[in-house]
Amino acid sequence: MGGISIWQLLIILVIVVLLFGTxxxxxxxxxxxxxxxxxxxxxxxxxxxxxxxxxxxxxxxxAAEPVSTETQSDVKEKS
Known part of the structure; x- marks a missing residue:
C-alpha cells in the first residue's frame, strides 16, 4: 500500500548484484x-x-591595546 516492502528491497538488491557484480x-x-x-x-x-x-x-x-603600567596609587601620588 504505497510503501516498499523488505521483499521488494531484496529483489532490487539481487538485481543490482547481478548487474554490477560483487x-x-x-x-x-x-x-x-x-x-x-x-x-x-x-x-x-x-x-x-x-x-x-x-x-x-x-x-x-x-597586543595592539596599550597596557598601562601605572596603578591608581601611582596616579594619586603624581597629583
Missing part, C-alpha cells in the same frame, strides 16, 4: 567510504583553522 560493488563502497572519510577530515581541519584564526585575532587585538 567486486564492482565493493570498489564503489570503498570509494564512497574514502570520500566520506576525506570530507570529515577536511571539515575537522577547517574547524581547527577557524579556531586558530580566532585565537590569532584575539592575540593581535590584545
Amino acid at each position: 567486486k564492482r560493488l565493493k570498489g564503489i563502497g570503498t570509494d564512497l567510504g574514502g570520500a566520506i572519510k576525506g570530507f570529515k577530515k577536511a571539515v575537522s581541519e577547517e574547524e581547527k583553522d577557524a579556531d586558530f584564526e580566532q585565537k590569532k585575532q584575539v592575540e593581535e587585538k590584545s
